[in-house]
Amino acid sequence: MSTPQLTRTTLRKTLSSLLHQPSTCTITRPLTTHARAPTTYTLNTGAQIPALGFGTFQDPNSQESTVSLALQRGMRLIDTARVYNVEKQVGQGIKKSGIPREDIFLGTKLWCNDYHPEDVERAVDDSLRDLDTPYVDLLLMHYPCTFKRGEERFPRDGQGRMIHGETTFVDTWRAMERVVKRTGKVRAIGVSNFSKAEVEMLIRESDTVPAVHQMEVHPYLQQKGFNEWLHGQGIHVVQFSPLGNMNDFYRQTGWSKEIAHMMRVIDQPVLKEIGEKYGKSPVQVALAWGINSGRSVIPKSVIDWQIEENLAADFELMPEDMARIATLDAKARFNDPSLDYEWRLYGDLEGIDGTVRGRTH
Numbered sequence: 331m332s333t334p335q336l337t338r339t340t341l342r343k344t345l346s347s348l349l350h351q352p353s354t355c356t357i358t359r360p361l362t363t364h365a366r367a368p369t370t371y372t373l374n375t376g377a378q379i380p381a382l383g384f385g386t387f388q389d390p391n392s393q394e395s396t397v398s399l400a401l402q403r404g405m406r407l408i409d410t411a412r413v414y415n416v417e418k419q420v421g422q423g424i425k426k427s428g429i430p431r432e433d434i435f436l437g438t439k440l441w442c443n444d445y446h447p448e449d450v451e452r453a454v455d456d457s458l459r460d461l462d463t464p465y466v467d468l469l470l471m472h473y474p475c476t477f478k479r480g481e482e483r484f485p486r487d488g489q490g491r492m493i494h495g496e497t498t499f500v501d502t503w504r505a506m507e508r509v510v511k512r513t514g515k516v517r518a519i520g521v522s523n524f525s526k527a528e529v530e531m532l533i534r535e536s537d538t539v540p541a542v543h544q545m546e547v548h549p550y551l552q553q554k555g556f557n558e559w560l561h562g563q564g565i566h567v568v569q570f571s572p573l574g575n576m577n578d579f580y581r582q583t584g585w586s587k588e589i590a591h592m593m594r595v596i597d598q599p600v601l602k603e604i605g606e607k608y609g610k611s612p613v614q615v616a617l618a619w620g621i622n623s624g625r626s627v628i629p630k631s632v633i634d635w636q637i638e639e640n641l642a643a644d645f646e647l648m649p650e651d652m653a654r655i656a657t658l659d660a661k662a663r664f665n666d667p668s669l670d671y672e673w674r675l676y677g678d679l680e681g682i683d684g685t686v687r688g689r690t691h
């Protein structure tokens with residue numbers, strides 16, 4: 331059965347501890363680079379979420395084998411989404427791995443054309459069918475923008491303009507709450523790509539504080555103030571694109587910004603230098619920075635040795651190295667489809683310069 335999430339009543343009761351404790355998440359972290367116990371966090375539902383996870387955006391033909399491989403090697407958090415068109419492959423990969431379903435934290439995301447409250451439970455059923463599982467551990471609203479309900483994922487008019495939906499993300503959220511409360515299909519709900527004002531609106535207008543905010547965070551976009559605020563609300567952050575501009579997608583998509591061409595994380599000299607101290611790669615240092623900041627990271631890879639390398643990224647960084655990484659915050663947001671979706675995303679957050687005046691390079 332589902333675990334109840336933090337309601338407004340329980341939130342009020344625990345308000346003082348929320349305000350005075352440094353964290354609402356319990357962190358279990360290995361003390362040295364040699365320790366083996368993987369870091370996990372406790373969500374506001376009481377459920378455990380691993381620090382290290384596996385992203386499944388792109389490469390549908392490889393996902394069955396790489397999800398299976400990642401699980402066999404030790405990953406226990408799998409992130410997918412309806413719009414990635416890989417849920418079937420992810421489900422097959424989980425089966426193929428032989429790892430019991432209950433040992434895996436599996437999350438998927440509702441896409442914007444299924445945000446009408448009457449469509450939400452059916453959309454969850456579609457995902458569960460393809461994932462071949464009776465429940466997901468986490469269901470996220472992929473973006474705050476609602477698109478016209480119907481089959482088309484990106485509904486556009488004759489001029490190519492996006493057609494938005496008639497309901498709001500608050501309506502969708504309330505429907506997601508009902509799925510948690512009335513069915514065993516979803517264990518926790520959260521958001522992705524929300525601004526601070528949008529998260530505040532959800533908290534104000536519903537009974538459920540999101541368990542997770544999945545958002546772009548990496549050494550080039552640290553979102554320090556927003557991360558601290560989310561932490562204070564008891565919302566766990568899962569970093570997507572934890573390797574910044576490593577994914578070629580950000581240089582190739584129609585809405586890419588000039589900044590996506592900045593030095594790739596793997597070539598970053600400060601990360602390289604820090605990595606040498608620990609016998610780790612710059613990629614591992616970038617991931618460890620996220621974990622040492624109390625967040626989960628979900629790097630995507632379809633290459634065996636890279637998956638292995640990413641799995642070995644749960645190690646402790648010294649405070650002086652964390653401080654050096656803090657200097658790399660270029661406020662470079664690579665994922666910003668505001669112009670394409672015709673919705674001002676991340677409006678009160680950092681790194682929207684490339685789209686603020688309606689332009690990309």
Ligand SMILES: NC(=O)c1ccc[n+]([C@@H]2O[C@H](COP(=O)([O-])OP(=O)(O)OC[C@H]3O[C@@H](n4cnc5c(N)ncnc54)[C@H](OP(=O)(O)O)[C@@H]3O)[C@@H](O)[C@H]2O)c1
Nearest residue numbers: 385386387522570571572573576577629630631632633636
């Ligand atoms: N909520 C959202 O809106 C949203 C948006 C974006 C992403 N996501 C989620 O976050 C996941 C990760 O994000 P992402 O794919 O954008 O970026 P990423 O994980 O930061 O970077 C992926 C890129 O880095 C490469 N890579 C991975 N590990 C490496 C290593 N150890 N050494 C060298 N290169 C390495 C991958 O190569 P190969 O692929 O060639 O192995 C791929 O090109 C996605 O898969 C998805 O699940 C969510």
